[in-house]
Each structure stands twice: as C-alpha cells, then as structure tokens.
Amino acid sequence: MLQLEGIFKSYYRQKVLEDVSFDVPSGQIIGLLGPNGAGKTTLIRIINQIIEPDKGYLSLNGKRMTSEHLKNIGYLPEERGLYKTMTVENHALFLGQLRGLPKNDAQEQLDYWLEKFEIEGWRKKRIEELSKGMAQKVQFICAVLHDPDLLILDEPFSGFDPINVDLIRAELNAFRVAGKTIILSTHNMKSVEEICDRAVLIHKGKKIMEGAIHDIRSEHKEGVFSITFTGNMIAFATALWAGYEIISKEVHNDTTFTVYLKMRGENEFNDLLSTLLPAVKIISAQEVLPSMEDVFMKKINAGKEVEHA
Amino acid sequence: MRKIQLIAQRELKERISSRSFLLTALLGPLFVLGLVYALFSLGGSEKQHWNVLIMDKTEIMENKIAPKQDPRFTFHFINEFVEYDQFATLDQFKDYDLAVLINEKIISNKQVIVSYRELPSESIQRRLIYHVERRFEEIMVKQFTDLEVSKFREIKQSMNFSFKNTYDPKNEINHKAAWVGYLFGIGILLFVFLFGMTILRGVANEKSNRVVEVLLASVHPRQLLTGKVIGVGVTALVQFVLWGLIIGVGLYLFRQTFFPDLLDPTLLVEQMSQDVAQQALDKFALTARNYNDFVDLVYRDIHFTNMLLFFVLFFLGAYFFYGSFFAMIGSAMGSESDGQQYIIPISIVLVLSLLSGYYVIYHPQTSLAEILGYLPFTSPVVMMIELSRGFSEGDVWKLYFSLFLIFLAGSILFRLAGRIYKNGILQFGHRLKFRLIIRWLKNS
Structure with missing residues (x-):
C-alpha cells in the first residue's frame, strides 16, 4: 500500500529523520512507535505531504505520491484543532470538501457518521459548545469523512473515556476488515499489542525495529516462563533449586501461586515440568513473551547504552 | 483553485x-x-457685508445692478479688467471682498467669474448671482427682445458663475x-x-x-x-x-x-421667476444656514x-x-x-x-x-x-x-x-x- 524509501529530513543541520524505509501493507494497522522527539510527527507530516523530505520518496499503491493522493489519506493529528465558532456540520463539510469530496457526498457521509455515533443532535452545535471528548469525536469523523484508504492517527485515544476508546477501536477494526490501512502513532503500548498487526520503532530519527507484533515480541523473549500451581511454595522452590531463577511471584491465595522464572544452563521447558510435577499441582505453564512496552524500553535503553559506551 | x-x-x-x-x-x-x-453645520463665513467690485470693461451693465439697495452688498464698478494678482495685492483693491468679471462676450458665452478673498457662504453666492442675473435679464430684454421680463425668464439660459480664490485662481494650493x-x-x-x-x-x-x-x-x-x-x-x-x-x-x-443645493440652476430660475424671490431667498438661506465650504x-x-x-x-x-x-x-x-x-x-x-x-x-x-x-x-x-x-x-x-x-x-x-x-x-x-x-x- 504505502512504501517509504530512504527518507531523510533535517531542520537547519539537525537531522530529524535518517534513511527511514518501511512498507505499510494494505488492510493492516501499523503502530508507529518511538519516544518523544524521535521524528514520528515529522514522518507523519511527510506522509501527509505537509512537509517534503530532503531525500527519499514515498509511493502509494506503487505510484509515486503526489498531492492527488491526499484525497486517499485521512489524518487525525495529535494536537487537534477545530474552528471554535463553526458548527459541527459546517466544519465537517468544509474539511470534507477540502479533501476533494463533493458537498452532497460530504453531507451524506456526515449524516452516516453522526447517526452511527448517535450524535445527530450535535449537527448545529458550535464547536466551542462541545466538551473535549465530543470534539475528539468530531475530529475523528472529519478524518474519515472522505472514506480514505490510508488513515493516519496520532494518539487517537487520548482524551477519550473507556467507552469511546472501545468505540474508536471497533471502528478501526472495521476499517481494517474493509481493507483500509491504518498508521497509528501512540505511546500506549497496550493499544499497540491489542490492535496493531505490525510496528515500526523510530529512535533519534532512525528506524531501529520493524515487524509483525508477535514476531517482535518473540524475537525479544528472554526465556521467562510463568507457572501457576496449587501447593506449597517452599516445596516449589526446593524442587527447582539451582537450575532455575525465580524472578517474581503472584500470590492468589494460601495455596495458589503464579511464579515467573528463568531457566539456567541447558534446561528446557520439559525439564522444568518434570522437575515440578512431583512437587506441586500445575494449573498452567507457558512461556512469557515480553510486552511491547518492555521491548520498547529495552530497545531505547540499548540505544542509550551504546551511546554511553 | x-x-x-x-x-x-x-x-x-x-x-x-x-x-x-x-x-x-x-x-x-x-x-x-x-x-x-x-463639519457641515459649523457654518460658513460670518461676514455680514460684502464690498463687490464689478469689472465691466465694455460697460454692458451701465454701472447699474440692483434696483433696490441690498444691505449685504455694496457694488462698485470699474471699467477695466484687473488681473487676479493685482486685485490680490494692490492697495487700491484691498477693500473689495469680491470681484465680478464681466467679460466682453458675456452675452454669448454666459460666463461670469467671481474672485473672492474669502469664500462667501452659499447663500451669499446665490444672492450675488441673483443680482447679476436680474441685471442681465433687463439688459437682454432691452437690447434683444420685445418680451416682458417675466416671459423672458421662462426661455432664458442661466449664466455660469465660477467662484475663484483670488490668491489661488488656478486652484493650485x-x-x-x-x-x-x-x-x-x-x-x-x-x-x-x-x-x-x-x-x-x-x-x-x-x-x-x-x-x-x-x-x-x-x-x-x-x-x-x-x-x-x-x-x-x-x-x-x-x-x-x-x-x-x-x-x-x-x-x-x-x-x-x-x-x-442653493446654486442649483433650476432652483434659481424657479425662484427668480417669482416675485417673492427675496423672501424665498431669505427663507432658504435660513433653513440652509450659512454653509461652509466643506459642503461645497x-x-x-x-x-x-x-x-x-x-x-x-x-x-x-x-x-x-x-x-x-x-x-x-x-x-x-x-x-x-x-x-x-x-x-x-x-x-x-x-x-x-x-x-x-x-x-x-x-x-x-x-x-x-x-x-x-x-x-x-x-x-x-x-x-x-x-x-x-x-x-x-x-x-x-x-x-x-x-x-x-x-x-x-x-x-x-x-x-x-x-x-x-x-x-x-x-x-x-x-x-x-x-x-x-x-x-x-x-x-x-
């Protein structure tokens, strides 16, 4: 769907993006991750053609991107603004038409979304009369009104209550099912794990990681296993003895525990199970994949360590 | 676009x-x-009496103008043409406030130039025009027609009066x-x-x-x-x-x-054709007050x-x-x-x-x-x-x-x-x- 090839961007000798390349396949949600100042917003602005890259190019569906492609892109920036004195309807129609939608089509689309979100009563309200959450919804509608093939969302869940987070999340899934592509820039790693198919991690202007969410987590696993059992904790620890390292434990009640441990030496998962089975009753046992947050922290901290070295 | x-x-x-x-x-x-x-209402000149010099080189007017004395004007005649700068500077003319130039071809071209030291209000302008026009009606009737003055007024052409600052006749400043x-x-x-x-x-x-x-x-x-x-x-x-x-x-x-508009020619003709011109003028001047030149x-x-x-x-x-x-x-x-x-x-x-x-x-x-x-x-x-x-x-x-x-x-x-x-x-x-x-x- 979208290809970025060798994107460079600097502002007055300060490099903001350096040779960033990746593909965004159709019908997927891709998480664009990175700490503050990593260059995510610059990259998003480049995809939206708000600014031009110094070097490199972008293509959409195999064709070099031009301003004509903007009508296929929907954008919800992190810092959201609306014209406060305009009504919801006028605002949405204005932005829809700017995206190339004829007025009648924009009106139809607006009717559809207002009905879908059950907010028809807001139509004639001025933006300044809306609460922050309500305004966020209007902004989301404005971003999708022209039915874009590529949707770029920068922190789309910020400002929403859990009910509306679910609502937006459901809409994003519906978009994915409909074959649309979504780039999601967020610091909320839980959301990334839950709804993203892939992720790209950018740090200090460089792409430092890319791949499917499950692959990324698998690549960064550290041989941590979780065992949930009933029995005696001392018996559990005694059985393991020197071949394993207990990292942490959760106490569910007097006899039920979950223990996180790492294996030492040549031990494998089967060895662990055969060691424990005589000592306690195992309820569940599985290898623990690191969360995206763990991966994120690890990658960023690794970068810092390299710098200090 | x-x-x-x-x-x-x-x-x-x-x-x-x-x-x-x-x-x-x-x-x-x-x-x-x-x-x-x-600004309009601030009023024009407060001057009550105007000394008018009529420069009538060919003596068409025969040194006569208003049949009745008008308290606002004193008319003087001179049978020569005086240049603007002379009128502006020479001592002998310094007591005259206005100079009316009656040119030799006035009968045909109907042009009258009035030179002023201080712009008269519109009511004064109108009154001066009235006097000059009336005199020329008499002259025209006497010399060229057998008509009554009142009949002549109905068919006559109005004269064109042009008021110029004697110190700036070309309106440069x-x-x-x-x-x-x-x-x-x-x-x-x-x-x-x-x-x-x-x-x-x-x-x-x-x-x-x-x-x-x-x-x-x-x-x-x-x-x-x-x-x-x-x-x-x-x-x-x-x-x-x-x-x-x-x-x-x-x-x-x-x-x-x-x-x-006190100088509207149609208004002027209409009023002059009435015998009560004097009262009309006064009434008009009263309602309109003495305009200042900003109105003009x-x-x-x-x-x-x-x-x-x-x-x-x-x-x-x-x-x-x-x-x-x-x-x-x-x-x-x-x-x-x-x-x-x-x-x-x-x-x-x-x-x-x-x-x-x-x-x-x-x-x-x-x-x-x-x-x-x-x-x-x-x-x-x-x-x-x-x-x-x-x-x-x-x-x-x-x-x-x-x-x-x-x-x-x-x-x-x-x-x-x-x-x-x-x-x-x-x-x-x-x-x-x-x-x-x-x-x-x-x-x-």
Missing part, C-alpha cells in the same frame, strides 16, 4: 457572520456621517481637496490595519489551536494563505461597500433635507466615482502589501505575546505613512512628495491626496505607475510571506528572531 475558493468562502462567512463585522458596518459609517454633519484625499488615504490605512490584523489573528489562531495541521494535510500552505488573504480581503470590500452605501445614502439625505467640497468638488475607484484599487494594493507583513508575523510567531511586539514596527510605518500624507498636503510640488507617491508604504495616502487635487492629462501616468508599483511590491511580498508562512506555520514555542526569518526566507 477550488481549495482556495473554499478557504476564502469559509473566511468570508466567518467574518461576515461575526457581531463585530455588523457593528463596524453600521456604527462606522454612522460615525462618519455624524462627523460630516458636524487646494488644501481642502487635499484634505479630502487625505481622509480617503486614512480610510485605506484604517481598513488595511483592521483587516491586516484580522489576517494576523486568523493565522495565529489557526496556528495556536493546531487546526492548521489538519488543513495543511489537504492544501498547500500557499493555497491556505492565499485563500485566507482573499477571504479577508473580500470581507473588507463587503465592509467597504456597506460603508459606501450607508454614507452615500446619508449624504443624499443631508442634501435633500439639511443642506440643499463634498457635493461639488469631489469626483466620487474616481475617488472611490482608486480608493478600492489602492486599498487592494496596500492590503496585499501590508497584509503580507501581517501574515508573515502571524505565521512566524512562536506565541501570541511574542508576535505582538512585531506589530509595533508595522504600526510605526503606517503612522509614518499618515505623516507623509500631511507633508504632501503642504509641499505638493517637491521631489520628496513625488517619491512618496511611488513608495508602496506611502503611495496609497499620497496618491489619494494627489487624486483629490486632480491630475493634469500629462501626469495621469504617475497615478497608474504608482498603482502598478504597489501591486508589484504587494505580489513580491506576498510570495515572501508565502515562504515564511510555509516554514513558520508549523513551528511552535520558539522565540521569533530576525535570523530565523531570514533562514525561512531562504528556504523556499
């Missing part, structure tokens, strides 16, 4: 539907009309007209400042509430700026049209009610079509020129308070522009005045002054050249503003430095 139109329409709708627009559109012209009324031009110039700068600030605030608001990021994902920064400037400019023109209409209707009503200036001397046309053209030029500066500041400022200080230099330039107009009123023929007429910073005011004075046929090119220069400078500045807008509109929280602006200008 479609996107520019959409942005311009949005701007126009938003501005026009605002309360401040309607208030300005109503209160502004009413304030101007109130001012005009006050036309300060009054120049002041009117100056008022038009002030109007241009006022509108430019008001709507330039509207551009600045609009750009700064879009920037501070970040809506600009959404917009720029749909349109090019230059399109956005162009749409905004056009939208605000059209708003200004709508405001201007409303001002024009309200003031125009107001001036018309003034003329019909408080300040009727507004209703007779100003060519409103020309003035309004060039007002709009120079406004547009100045709007693009100064508006570009406002757009630059709005897009470049890191915070609103940071940008406010950059309004001061523009305001100073606007004030200097006003001062330059003042200079040109009193030093019209200097080379500095000519240069100021071409400088885009000052030309809107200076050229409105020159226009109100009137251009000779050979000098009209100066007006068009000045207009060309301001549009040229405006379009160049607008391009530069586009560069700064493009680079600055997405920069937040920085301190605005001159070096930064130069950098943005270089980065096309």
Whole structure:
C-alpha cells in the first residue's frame, strides 16, 4: 500500500529523520512507535505531504505520491484543532470538501457518521459548545469523512473515556476488515499489542525495529516462563533449586501461586515440568513473551547504552 | 483553485457572520456621517457685508445692478479688467471682498467669474448671482427682445458663475481637496490595519489551536494563505461597500433635507421667476444656514466615482502589501505575546505613512512628495491626496505607475510571506528572531 524509501529530513543541520524505509501493507494497522522527539510527527507530516523530505520518496499503491493522493489519506493529528465558532456540520463539510469530496457526498457521509455515533443532535452545535471528548469525536469523523484508504492517527485515544476508546477501536477494526490501512502513532503500548498487526520503532530519527507484533515480541523473549500451581511454595522452590531463577511471584491465595522464572544452563521447558510435577499441582505453564512496552524500553535503553559506551 | 475558493468562502462567512463585522458596518459609517454633519453645520463665513467690485470693461451693465439697495452688498464698478494678482495685492483693491468679471462676450458665452478673498457662504453666492442675473435679464430684454421680463425668464439660459480664490485662481494650493484625499488615504490605512490584523489573528489562531495541521494535510500552505488573504480581503470590500452605501445614502439625505443645493440652476430660475424671490431667498438661506465650504467640497468638488475607484484599487494594493507583513508575523510567531511586539514596527510605518500624507498636503510640488507617491508604504495616502487635487492629462501616468508599483511590491511580498508562512506555520514555542526569518526566507 504505502512504501517509504530512504527518507531523510533535517531542520537547519539537525537531522530529524535518517534513511527511514518501511512498507505499510494494505488492510493492516501499523503502530508507529518511538519516544518523544524521535521524528514520528515529522514522518507523519511527510506522509501527509505537509512537509517534503530532503531525500527519499514515498509511493502509494506503487505510484509515486503526489498531492492527488491526499484525497486517499485521512489524518487525525495529535494536537487537534477545530474552528471554535463553526458548527459541527459546517466544519465537517468544509474539511470534507477540502479533501476533494463533493458537498452532497460530504453531507451524506456526515449524516452516516453522526447517526452511527448517535450524535445527530450535535449537527448545529458550535464547536466551542462541545466538551473535549465530543470534539475528539468530531475530529475523528472529519478524518474519515472522505472514506480514505490510508488513515493516519496520532494518539487517537487520548482524551477519550473507556467507552469511546472501545468505540474508536471497533471502528478501526472495521476499517481494517474493509481493507483500509491504518498508521497509528501512540505511546500506549497496550493499544499497540491489542490492535496493531505490525510496528515500526523510530529512535533519534532512525528506524531501529520493524515487524509483525508477535514476531517482535518473540524475537525479544528472554526465556521467562510463568507457572501457576496449587501447593506449597517452599516445596516449589526446593524442587527447582539451582537450575532455575525465580524472578517474581503472584500470590492468589494460601495455596495458589503464579511464579515467573528463568531457566539456567541447558534446561528446557520439559525439564522444568518434570522437575515440578512431583512437587506441586500445575494449573498452567507457558512461556512469557515480553510486552511491547518492555521491548520498547529495552530497545531505547540499548540505544542509550551504546551511546554511553 | 477550488481549495482556495473554499478557504476564502469559509473566511468570508466567518467574518461576515461575526457581531463585530455588523457593528463596524453600521456604527462606522454612522460615525462618519455624524462627523460630516458636524463639519457641515459649523457654518460658513460670518461676514455680514460684502464690498463687490464689478469689472465691466465694455460697460454692458451701465454701472447699474440692483434696483433696490441690498444691505449685504455694496457694488462698485470699474471699467477695466484687473488681473487676479493685482486685485490680490494692490492697495487700491484691498477693500473689495469680491470681484465680478464681466467679460466682453458675456452675452454669448454666459460666463461670469467671481474672485473672492474669502469664500462667501452659499447663500451669499446665490444672492450675488441673483443680482447679476436680474441685471442681465433687463439688459437682454432691452437690447434683444420685445418680451416682458417675466416671459423672458421662462426661455432664458442661466449664466455660469465660477467662484475663484483670488490668491489661488488656478486652484493650485487646494488644501481642502487635499484634505479630502487625505481622509480617503486614512480610510485605506484604517481598513488595511483592521483587516491586516484580522489576517494576523486568523493565522495565529489557526496556528495556536493546531487546526492548521489538519488543513495543511489537504492544501498547500500557499493555497491556505492565499485563500485566507482573499477571504479577508473580500470581507473588507463587503465592509467597504456597506460603508459606501450607508454614507452615500446619508449624504443624499443631508442634501435633500439639511443642506440643499442653493446654486442649483433650476432652483434659481424657479425662484427668480417669482416675485417673492427675496423672501424665498431669505427663507432658504435660513433653513440652509450659512454653509461652509466643506459642503461645497463634498457635493461639488469631489469626483466620487474616481475617488472611490482608486480608493478600492489602492486599498487592494496596500492590503496585499501590508497584509503580507501581517501574515508573515502571524505565521512566524512562536506565541501570541511574542508576535505582538512585531506589530509595533508595522504600526510605526503606517503612522509614518499618515505623516507623509500631511507633508504632501503642504509641499505638493517637491521631489520628496513625488517619491512618496511611488513608495508602496506611502503611495496609497499620497496618491489619494494627489487624486483629490486632480491630475493634469500629462501626469495621469504617475497615478497608474504608482498603482502598478504597489501591486508589484504587494505580489513580491506576498510570495515572501508565502515562504515564511510555509516554514513558520508549523513551528511552535520558539522565540521569533530576525535570523530565523531570514533562514525561512531562504528556504523556499
């Protein structure tokens, strides 16, 4: 769907993006991750053609991107603004038409979304009369009104209550099912794990990681296993003895525990199970994949360590 | 183009539907009309008695004029023609307030020139005209017809009276007209400042509430700026049209009610055909009071079509020129308070522009005045002054050249503003430095 090839961007000798390349396949949600100042917003602005890259190019569906492609892109920036004195309807129609939608089509689309979100009563309200959450919804509608093939969302869940987070999340899934592509820039790693198919991690202007969410987590696993059992904790620890390292434990009640441990030496998962089975009753046992947050922290901290070295 | 139109329409709708627009559109012209009324009502000359010298070289009038003594005039005859400068300077004429030149071909050309030291009020002018016309009616009837005077009045042609300042017969030092031009110039700068600030605030608001990021994902920064400037400019023109209409209707009503045209030839003939002319004149003069020359200036001397046309053209030029500066500041400022200080230099330039107009009123023929007429910073005011004075046929090119220069400078500045807008509109929280602006200008 979208290809970025060798994107460079600097502002007055300060490099903001350096040779960033990746593909965004159709019908997927891709998480664009990175700490503050990593260059995510610059990259998003480049995809939206708000600014031009110094070097490199972008293509959409195999064709070099031009301003004509903007009508296929929907954008919800992190810092959201609306014209406060305009009504919801006028605002949405204005932005829809700017995206190339004829007025009648924009009106139809607006009717559809207002009905879908059950907010028809807001139509004639001025933006300044809306609460922050309500305004966020209007902004989301404005971003999708022209039915874009590529949707770029920068922190789309910020400002929403859990009910509306679910609502937006459901809409994003519906978009994915409909074959649309979504780039999601967020610091909320839980959301990334839950709804993203892939992720790209950018740090200090460089792409430092890319791949499917499950692959990324698998690549960064550290041989941590979780065992949930009933029995005696001392018996559990005694059985393991020197071949394993207990990292942490959760106490569910007097006899039920979950223990996180790492294996030492040549031990494998089967060895662990055969060691424990005589000592306690195992309820569940599985290898623990690191969360995206763990991966994120690890990658960023690794970068810092390299710098200090 | 479609996107520019959409942005311009949005701007126009938003501005026009605002309360401040309607208030300005109503209160502004009413304030101007109130001012005009006050100026009209200040009254003209308080002079009660006028010494009139009638220069009748061929003695057509036979040293006679009014059959009855008029307390307001004393007529004196001289059978020679006296030049303006002689009448103005020689001691022997210093006691005469007015000089009426009866030329040799007056019977055919009907032209009468009245030279004044101090402009008489319209009622005095009208009365003088009445006396001269009546005398010529007698002469014409006596010499050329067998008709009764009353019958002759019905078919006669009115005479054309032209009142000239004896110290400035060619109307070279036309300060009054120049002041009117100056008022038009002030109007241009006022509108430019008001709507330039509207551009600045609009750009700064879009920037501070970040809506600009959404917009720029749909349109090019230059399109956005162009749409905004056009939208605000059209708003200004709508405001201007409303001002024009309200003031125009107001001036018309003034003329019909408080300040009727005392010198209207049809009115004059109609009244002179009545025996009660004297009473009518008195009554009329009473209702109309003694007008000051500002009334004359507004209703007779100003060519409103020309003035309004060039007002709009120079406004547009100045709007693009100064508006570009406002757009630059709005897009470049890191915070609103940071940008406010950059309004001061523009305001100073606007004030200097006003001062330059003042200079040109009193030093019209200097080379500095000519240069100021071409400088885009000052030309809107200076050229409105020159226009109100009137251009000779050979000098009209100066007006068009000045207009060309301001549009040229405006379009160049607008391009530069586009560069700064493009680079600055997405920069937040920085301190605005001159070096930064130069950098943005270089980065096309």
